[in-house]
Amino acid sequence: AAIAVHNAQLYERIDQERRRLAAIVQHSADGVMILDSELRILSFNRALERMTGWKTEDAVGRDLDEVIAWKKIETGDLRRALADGTFKTDNGETVYVEGDLLRIDGLTLSLGIVYAPLFNADGTLSNIIANVRDISNFRQAQEMQNMFISTVSHELKTPVALIKGYAATLRREDVEWDAETVREYAGVIEEESDRLTSLILNLLTASRLQADGGIDLQLSDVRLDWLAARAVERFSTSTTIHQFKLNFPPKFPAVEGDEVRLRQVIDNLVGNAIKYSPDGGIIEVGGHCDGDSVTLYVRDPGVGLSERDRERVFERFYRVDGALSRKTQGTGLG
Template identity: 40%
Template structure:
């Protein structure tokens, strides 16, 4: 584009100039574009302000020439000796072709120069004919260049959409071979683009319906789109590279040739895993909460009804056991409701902390004594280093975290549980680990165990009371302290839950003597 404008200005005997695209030639975004040739960008506003008042050429008079005043020439940054000695002309040339106006070429030249289109002073018609021919050729070349620029920009925009889309995009040819595979699709399936190009897309994705039946060619969403059917948000199950299967919603578009024949199929693949998990969480929440609420209520009602019978006579020991059971179930019910309210506050960002200096050693030993009194059969050991640094934390909240993790270690360890509470110190934080030798957690479950209402799918876990809120609350508390919480576990070999808290005083750096 710049080369074309520069050559045109040189043929017109100009020294510098600017080509301004017409608003009528392209869309409004392109109308503000211009191409410079040996003209300072800062001078463009002065030049355009000057020419737009009086130098607007037309098809009848395509070339206008005018000597510009010295003060305007100086504003354009032209040399003083040139302005005073020879004078400067400003010329405007209207460019148009059969498609309509294209733009205006403004250029500056010495007043003593004339182009080959202005030399026939005795034959004005020859001048005009040559100028019209030149204008038409230049307009055609510039229009082609502008269209090429527009196509390059459009290609860049489409490439950016393809590259940075969060949805998987897969393109196939009319033989259903993969020709494009965007980064989101790579992340979704684990395949790299260079590995799947030219492959049959069904072989790569291995699609199935929700019932697990293979979707072959006769059920191909792409072929259905090629046949003119609408394929929008069709649910199917596809396979990742490692064999993991997940549900997606696929929308297929068909790109056709001028004769209406299918050329390409574009598949937009949306991963439904998160939506299905949320739906499953809602169903789990309803079922778990219903069960967890109904069980203590039923027990309380049953014992209360029994004790309220007028014809029943109970000895003191029986009466006491029934009342203790009612109290325990009421406590269980109160804890469940409290956890639900707690989770709601966390979701609403209403979790408040009273951060003070906390003696973690003293708190851990107090929790261990409480656990031994409540569960005499549990063996608990402490591995706390002497002079454990103080941490900055809310005592009540950290007590809840420890209580929750210790209760879980007891609940999910069949037989006689053996638990170890260990502490480790770094320069920035104190790490507390609760170690058990219980049922353990699979790798897949470890990724979701801190989610709301998530419960491990092992039979022992499912039979153990709980709503799946304890670890979610622990995570929220620890992260509100600026710490982190994680799990390391091997299935049926035990688990280690660890969390960190910031030290009150950071460890001093060692002194280095040179």
């Protein structure tokens, strides 16, 4: 009787552990599947249903390649690993496969899969456990950063080349430049220097935000209407097809803020208004008071942002995927 009771308790503990593991697998945020030694699917969790579009009852029993159908593989090959003996011994080796999955509905999804072997007591391969992760956001972030680096390189080179070119021209000893030409060339050098300063300030701000999670603000009373007027004065020399309009009520109040950062924000808004309204038109910079708060706006005749893009407007390196964005240089920081 004692042995029967012990066996019943042991069975209960084993069954409880089995149910616990099954719940963990089913509710895991990552996809989890179990394969036999012939790469047939034995287990398939809910996360994998969402990723692949396959229902568990339809996927179980099928060959792996029927369900995990790659449109493009970037790295790794499970079948090659099996053929070359990677899984022949219990040495802790895993195989990582990454690529674009062709879902059952025809859509694609970027996945990274880690395959780990499970061996019998005699050393033969029993099962393969697959941990599947959706890496679409990671891939997109990588692509955005690569585009950002390329864009920054271009945007740094352009003003540097112009500054060097105009400075070298002014230094020529074989030409006597008149005062008007010197002023014109010096104006270009100053304008491109301001452009460099703005880009570098954006990069430093983004770097500090990433490293420290915030930036130190030097607070003082700031007149936003004055900052806006100075920004319009500076940018008015950079375009011939736009007209600027200031629209602030009389006695617009000062606000507490960091003047350097607020100037950076206004410069970015006005610069974007020029950049993304290539056909010209009126750019209005204004503000209004509402109780204890003030609002500053920049309005331009450009195409604007969709609701979906507005949700991501403060995401680093993000740029709208449109014909105008592709033709217009930008870092996704300003």
